[in-house]
Amino acid sequence: MQQPKTGLEGITAADTRLSHIDGEAGELTIAGFPLEEIASNASFEEMVYLLWFDHPPTISELENLSSQLRARRVLPPIIHQLLQEAAERRTPPMDALRMAASALTLLVEDPNDQDDASLTAVGAFPTIVAAYERYCNGLEAVEPDLSLGHVANYLWMLHGTLPTDDQVRALETYLNTVCDHGLNASTFTARTIISTNSDMISAVTGAIGALKGPAHGGAPGPALDMVFEIGTPENAEPYIRQKLERGERLMGFGHRVYKVRDPRADVLAETASHFFAPDDPLFNLAQHVEQVALDLLEEFKPGRRLQTNVEFYTALVLHGIGLKTDLFTPTFAVARVAGWTAHAREQLETGRLIRPMSGYVGEFGRRWVPLTER
Ligand code: ACO
DSSP: OOOOOGGGTTOOOOOOSSEEEETTTTEEEETTEEHHHHTTTSOHHHHHHHHHHSSOOOHHHHHHHHHHHHTTOOOOHHHHHHHHHHHHTTOOHHHHHHHHHHHGGGGOSSTTOHHHHHHHHHHHHHHHHHHHHHHHTTOOOOOOOTTSOHHHHHHHHHHSSOOOHHHHHHHHHHHHHHSOBTBOHHHHHHHHHHHTTOOHHHHHHHHHHHHTSTTTTSOHHHHHHHHHHHOSHHHHHHHHHHHHHTTOOOTTBOOSSOSSOOHHHHHHHHHHHTTSOTTOHHHHHHHHHHHHHHHHHHHHSTTSOOOBOHHHHHHHHHHHHTOOGGGHHHHHHHHHHHHHHHHHHHHHHHOOOOOOOOOOOSOSSOOOOOGGGO
16 A cells, blocks of 8 residues: 655545645635635635535525624633733744634533534634733723624724724635635534544634744744735845745745645735735835745755745735734634634544554564663
8 A cells, every 4th residue: 555645645535525725726615706806805704604504695584693703802801811811921923823723612601512512612712812022012902893894893903993994894804715625624623623523612722823823824924024024025035935944834835735826816916906006116026025935946956836825915915904923823713713613523524533553663572671771
């Protein structure tokens, strides 16, 4: 039997109706819809409904889901205390989100009620992220506004001011673009956890841990930092060349599945362009950096087919909306929790315990030597 490549590359580990990636054509389908068709048209609540129930909601179905999510926006004092304590210790935001997500068990009466737990996770994540951001900046948390939609309320809780329609639409498009993406590492984590008949809060808490690494969701902050550090178009070539000579990876480039340009990068590039004038220095610099990076990746890594991934333009969209870099990965989690919960529900309905094999590369037959004789 042929051994799988390390990292389970190319292995199908679950069937799903949630999303499909064609890495050669650069196409992403979400629940049957091409990404380009749905990302900038649907509200985030509609996406959540679509992922959970496999059809776009009617007006009454949407109202019902939205009101159930709204009811879960308010966090109990004990989670606020946890976040305040974490902020005093300067805990990284994704660790704070992971700790608070775990505490959401306090809000779920029956751990086996996957509907309640899914709603709680999706409904409460924005409040956790926004409250933590404000505590880190020495501010009071802003109470959720129950009259606002999911995305508008997130921006309201972050900034304490009502967002513009453009900001809401752009963030909604971003969340829809990244809400689900096949069996990525964090989704696989969520499915593996729930496949043991564990609970939904455990599944999303584990998934946060998988998302935070720079090989997955941790890249957009460093991608934007790189553009800022480069500073001028002339500096791009020597800066990136030096990085690649040192053997470093360029954040926002390369993907395990996409061997052509990540279609999400195009959707987000278009969204980002609304926040920047055609001659905006940052947007122009970013586009120049992207081109130089692609040229140099081809020079240093010929044949690896390293292209721009979603994270590069994520950074520009979120920056354009007014989010600080430390919010980029937690905001990714605010989106992807829709996919994690959808996959976990699907795994419970149709899946089996996920339990792959490991290839043993150690010795056999060793003899135990007592401590005093070693
Ligand atoms: N910069 C420079 N070289 C790279 C990059 C990069 N961004 N990505 C891959 N390579 C190189 C590797 O060094 C390797 O070179 P080698 O053949 O000389 O050893 C070759 O390309 C193949 O790389 P792999 O590690 O096999 O690719 P893998 O599929 O494991 O990695 C990953 C994919 C982790 C995304 C990688 O491209 C990377 O680290 N990118 C930068 C981080 C990033 O942007 N992460 C966000 C991903 S998108 C998401 O998860 C939402």
